[in-house]
Amino acid sequence: MTANRLYLKAGELGCAGAYYNLGGSYDQGRGVDVDEKKAKHYYELAAISGGIDVHNVLGGLEAQAGNYIRAMKHFIIAVKVEITVV
DSSP states (O other): OOHHHHHHHHHHTTOHHHHHHHHHHHHHTSSSOOOHHHHHHHHHHHHHTTOSTHHHHHHHHHHHTTOHHHHHHHHHHHHHHHHHHO
């Protein structure tokens, strides 16, 4: 099995980090063709699964797309989590 298939399987079992890594694979073309739509999809699944760091990535993607309110919401979540952790 390839790493990306294992990431998908682990994500389906609830691992947010696996979805985050799978999003990165599609974002950077690691073992798959670059596909921004799929990358965002897996980043969103990572966020839904409880991923923390992914909110910064999603905020950046939303800002690049001109969705500034959505971007701000992701950045606020990321900051709240960071403040809670510290």
